[in-house]
Amino acid sequence: MKQNQLYLAMLATTVAIPALIVPVSQAEAHEVQANSFKDISVSSPYYNIIQEMQDTGVIRGYEDNTFRPNATLSRAHAATLISRALQINKITLKKISNFVQPKDLSIDSPYYNDIKMLMEAGLLETDYLGNVNPNKAITRGEMAKILTIAFNLEVKADYIFEDVLGSQYEEYVKALYSNNVTTGYEDNTFKLAGSLTRLHYVLFMHRAMNTDPSFVAKPIPAPTLVSAQKPTAKSEASGKATIKYSEWSYEDIIKKIPRPKGYVAGEHEKKNKQIAQSISGKNTIAPAIQIEKKAYENAFSSGSGIRTQEDYLKQVSETTRIPYQELIDIINWAIDTGKVYTEDKFSLYFDYRGGFIEYRGKSNRMPPESKALIKYSDWSREDIETRIPRPKGYVAGEHEKKNRAIVEEIMAANGHGFTSGVSIHKESRDKSAALYKGEFEELGWNFEELMRHHAYILRISFEEYVKIVNYVIETGEVYDGKDFSIWFNYEEGLLYETGVRWHTI
Secondary structure (H helix, E strand, C coil): CCHHHHHHHCCCCCCCCCCCCCCCCHHHHEEEECCCCCCCCCCCCCCCHHHHHCCCCCCEEECCCCCCCCEEEEEEHHHHHHHHHHHHHHCCCCCCCCCCCCCCCCCCCHHHHHHHHHHHHCCCCCCCCCCCCCCCECCCHHHHHHHHHHHHCCCCCCCCCCCCCCCCCCHHHHHHHHCCCCCCCCCCCCCCCCCCCCHHHHHHHHHHHCCCCCCCCCCCCCCCCCCCCCCCCCCCCCCEEEEEECCCCCHHHHCCCCCCCCCCCHHHHHHHHHHHHHCCCCCCCCEEEEEHHHHHHCCEEEECEEHHHHHHHHHHHHCCCCCCCCCCCCHHHHHHHCCCCCEECEEEEEECCCCEEECCCCCCCCCCCCCCCCCCCCCCHHHHHCCCCCCCCCCCCCHHHHHHHHHHHHHHCCCEEEEEEEEECCCHHHHHHHCCCCCCCCCCCHHHHHHHHHHHHCCCHHHHHHHHHHHHHHHHCEEEEEEEEEEECCCCCCEEEEECCCCCC
């Protein structure tokens, strides 16, 4: 590695500065090469580093000739900066996994190839919904993994921050610390879940590319506890059930939540992780639920639909099949006791050092009995696709293939001129309709309005349409109405309809 003592010395006291939380701007998507940045003063202690990284082509400015050092860095931009640096240094990342295109990443995205490269190298992952969340803020933990692997940093000393011990990023943070890429915060913590500004990410990158082989790391002191009045935990706010301590700051959450008797930092989390893995499987993805409410506001991704902690918890509830109120109660129990909650293949525990809940797998609960007009439409999308009872003798794929062949014969015999598919997931249709109400008539229809329109198209009453739909869902058969046909695709959770012609309004 190239040595650069001046920059190393300048950075020794800079990278521990907490990142300022500034929302990611859509304007970030349009970076251009600039001669210099008007928001980076020549007198700035970072001026030479920024200038060097700009001259080599790693960083670029914006159309207004700014660098925006205090803006929070997104996952997409982190991928792009690393990609440029690797190309300049002629480094190729080893592919360790096959690329599966994320649902929220278009092939036309300017970040597509950069994100793809990092995903193939195991440096970026999708969430449980299959989204890579390109606009979401990258965390310090993710940064540690990316830089360590990208620039082949080795662990030179077995020192680790207490709030990192036992986490999935432990070895990566060790590598950063033992190579003087990070010094941590003034309270001797690293803050894995914290975000990064554009400036700090570039400084970390610069240090990773300019390590000093003679550097010798020193032991990390225990975290400094701030003497302050203990906050009051509230389990309810505005009459709504919520997670205890969620109104606290991140610092208070990781330092002041009462620990269970006999708690030993790191060892406790390691033991709970082993228990969770034994229940849910060692390789099961383990998403995190941040206790701090503001974390969701600061890291809001417009593409994910997650705006609040409550939004996220509702998705977790749907995915794990644990009712929302019960999920809150389980989380609060885990925080209070320090124990692992287990149910079937579902496990959940609280990481006191990181201030987050880690959960794995899902319960084996059946959804509540459907009371909807169109049966099962009040279930979650996943339950619709996986839990609706199949007819006797059902074989996935073969059943759908057989029904398609039957429909083709009906269409040919009766001169059907159209075919359409519609999801029976009521909630997603109603949410979509609310977005377009008053703009586009068809897009503004809620679930019932859409179903009524389909009945109108097929020239039957709504009551008759509902009976036929429930019949095909229950029996798996194709309904042949001569002028139309209806059948249900269990694999996709979709109704398919054909008819003679569209009956337009």
